[in-house]
Amino acid sequence: MDGEKTKMIAQLLTSTLRVSTPLIFAALGGMFSERAGVINIALEGLMLVGAWAAAVGTLMTHSPWLGSGLGMLAGVLLAAIYGLFVIRLRANQIVAGMAINMFAFGLMPFLCKILYDVTGSTPAIPIADRFQSAPAYFVWLFVALAFVTMKYTPAGLWVSFAGEHPEALDAAGVRVNRVRWAAVLVSGALAGLGGATLSIFLSSSFSRSMTAGRGFMALAALIFGKWHPIRAALACLLFGFAEAVQIRLQGVVLWGSQPIPVQFIQILPYVVTILVLAGFVGRSRAPKALGTPFLRG
């Protein structure tokens, strides 16, 4: 009995690490863009194109590494469109983000239809071509890298200033919008990687709307983690744990006669985020210039 319990806990923890992986990648992506002052509601769409391109790339090359490279590239491309609108054309970042998501959700099934003549999904990827566990380790390397970049490099300082005091950065002779461009593109690359882990690591093909709100959940984790790379990653773990519990407890009767309704576990991360933002549980403050386009005076 005890052995079974330990096994179940071990399974729960492994599955937590696995399902958190796409969230962490996306949250790190969101961090770069938001710390630089650009809201990133588009994470969801960026993840979706990443998932699609990674699946297609892996099917073509039989290498998940090349596949994730392609997923990353697709994320960067879509992020470039987003950047064009929000940085160059000063579009409202929330509206443009929504539009990018809509675009991704419309385009991906369409491309599947052209490539494979199936609406909305790619063929299954053979198990030998998929990642078994690598991304779950690698993502922590990215967390460390993001932390070091933000804390100890000039680039990190520029990103912070672009989001907190763009005028000061401009006065120091650094082009604010260039920093924001870089941050948004990095954000696309990371979110694309996050999407890639969905299609070639956690499942066996791309399917439409496979991101299922994970981009928004990553955004929630980012806020819960106070826009800090390590804290955001830990928040992702917490949300990932909720997801793992929910998968494991599906239909399990813990007390009484009814199985636990998964819906309550599903909404938990979102409730927590609202409470944190409202300052009921700790306090989370957004970068000062978040959402305001920068125009040189």
Next chain:
Amino acid sequence: MTRIIRAFLQPILAVFAGLCLGLAVTWIAGENPWHVFKILCLGAFGSSYDFGMTLSYATPLVFTGLSVAIAFHAGLFNVGAEGQLTLGALAAAAVGALWPQCPSIVAPVIAGLAAIFAGTFWGAIPGWLRARRGSHEVINTIMLNFIAAGLSSYVTLYMLKNPETQNPETRTIGVGYMIHQFAIFGGAPVSLALPLAILAAVCVWFFLAKTVWGFELRAVGQSESAARAAGISAANVRVTALSLAGALAGLVGVAEVLGNAGRFKVGFSPEYGFIGIAVALLGRNHPLGILAAALLFGALHKGASALDLETEHVTRDLSLILQALILLAVCAEGLWSWMAKKQK
């Protein structure tokens, strides 16, 4: 005068640009764009039934467009119409399923009020959080959308489950709750909700343009400090504005449950709440513009549904691409000011 021309010209140009770009995508896919365009038009307006379906998609979009717009006027961004309309529809269905014998004279009114109440409540939460706790309504409304989806699916599956089907939907509501459907649309669910939507647009226009509350709301949206100097409580206005936005979104419940399905179906909305943002933006937050934009997006949605069968490579998802492109074209502030400069 030039301002008025710009107000009309900009959305029309945006729609034109979005359509052209979207149809260019179909050309890359190996279709004849003109052919695709014809299918879109015929699918949306080809027969009285098709037109009826277009109208029945447009009706919820009027409500969500107005919902987003009224918040916009107060300087708030209501991304939460999706959650508000979900709970509005659920409330209407719950009342109708739990009290099926309600006399038919008052039944639709009671269910409609339930929908309005639920939407108002779900809108008031982010309003209160913004006014009293200072947390931004965009994130809160996005989170509340997910919470509403989870709650409604719980209530549907565990409390009001329809025993006759495997689908995630509630029991059917009493017959007395159903509102009149117009017969001239060949069976398309065009109900009294359509005139209600137009009435709502008129009311929103009257409220914003002709009442003191509407003035206060716009004042806070224009300049909080000026409004405060005039003795207007920005906090109260914000709560009111998002509550009203929630009420308007909740009315989608009337169109969907009382005018169409007769029950709450989990996931019934093809993201009416998000498309409402596009509708409000394209309609420049003016009730008249919103009516026109809702009709356009309703037509796109209906027209695209014919693409699956009628073309080789293009699917109904084209409507999402078109909507996204139109939205991007509308929101590109820099593009429009650059064009305005060029004219001078």
